Amino acid sequence: MLTVRDLTANYGQARVLRGVSLDVAAGEIVTLVGRNGAGKTTLLRCVMGLHREQTGEIALERPLTGLAPHQRARAGLGYVPDDRGIYAGLTVEENLLLPPTTKGGEPWSMARIYETFPVLWQRRRFPGTKLSGGEQQMLALARVLRTGARLLLCDEPTEGLSPLLVRQIGDILREVKAHGVTVLLIEQNLHFATTVADRHYLLAEGRVVENLDNSEVLAREHELLTYLGI
Numbered sequence: 341m342l343t344v345r346d347l348t349a350n351y352g353q354a355r356v357l358r359g360v361s362l363d364v365a366a367g368e369i370v371t372l373v374g375r376n377g378a379g380k381t382t383l384l385r386c387v388m389g390l391h392r393e394q395t396g397e398i399a400l401e402r403p404l405t406g407l408a409p410h411q412r413a414r415a416g417l418g419y420v421p422d423d424r425g426i427y428a429g430l431t432v433e434e435n436l437l438l439p440p441t442t443k444g445g446e447p448w449s450m451a452r453i454y455e456t457f458p459v460l461w462q463r464r465r466f467p468g469t470k471l472s473g474g475e476q477q478m479l480a481l482a483r484v485l486r487t488g489a490r491l492l493l494c495d496e497p498t499e500g501l502s503p504l505l506v507r508q509i510g511d512i513l514r515e516v517k518a519h520g521v522t523v524l525l526i527e528q529n530l531h532f533a534t535t536v537a538d539r540h541y542l543l544a545e546g547r548v549v550e551n552l553d554n555s556e557v558l559a560r561e562h563e564l565l566t567y568l569g570i
């Protein structure tokens with residue numbers, strides 16, 4: 341579904357992605373793991389078209405190279421940034437009613453959103469500013485599902501969340517997958533990653549160095565955690 345070939349990215353003179361190639365098949369959940377600074381966020385931003393200093397090829401069934409972020413969104417990509425991007429002055433419901441829908445995607449109805457995210461129903465009249473970190477994460481995920489995105493790019497959705505909320509995010513990602521949505525996510529919690537994802541790409545210094553399945557991650561968990569400095 342998503343193909344990335346020989347992707348490079350720079351910040352000025354500094355090269356931070358050095359020829360990344362990866363694939364995500366329809367219906368998969370795939371994680372990007374790697375130390376701080378390995379290039380994970382930059383990679384998601386390149387796929388979404390938010391980082392312009394890039395070369396290489398990116399396709400979501402059809403080539404996306406050179407397209408602006410809104411055109412990539414229309415093609416079916418949805419981006420959930422690490423700062424969650426909630427409109428603080430709008431209520432939860434207004435945030436959910438805002439996104440335009442993508443062509444060809446299947447936007448989630450408000451009923452389905454509230455069924456999947458009961459906390460958003462409870463908080464629907466609350467302004468974005470009054471939400472906890474976990475609630476903001478739920479809202480950011482829900483909002484991108486409202487667009488009908490077919491592939492979600494999620495920048496560490498569990499960062500800073502309690503174990504209970506991490507489990508809830510896991511349940512939601514599994515439900516998203518059950519509805520046919522594909523996910524590429526940054527995740528530093530390896531154990532959690534093996535409970536939600538099918539495969540894992542390990543990034544180091546701007547390169548993909550390993551493509552691991554769950555059994556490999558679990559068998560090498562200690563070594564990988566040491567490597568990641570966690």
Ligand SMILES: Nc1ncnc2c1ncn2[C@@H]1O[C@H](COP(=O)(O)OP(=O)(O)OP(=O)(O)O)[C@@H](O)[C@H]1O
Nearest residue numbers: 351352354356374375376377378379380381382383
């Ligand atoms: N706006 C920027 N200007 C200059 N350099 C940047 C910028 N953003 C990131 N970098 C550098 O690019 C490299 C990759 O950063 P990136 O945020 O993609 O890594 P990451 O793997 O997501 O790490 P983290 O988990 O710390 O965000 C790092 O060396 C970082 O310092």
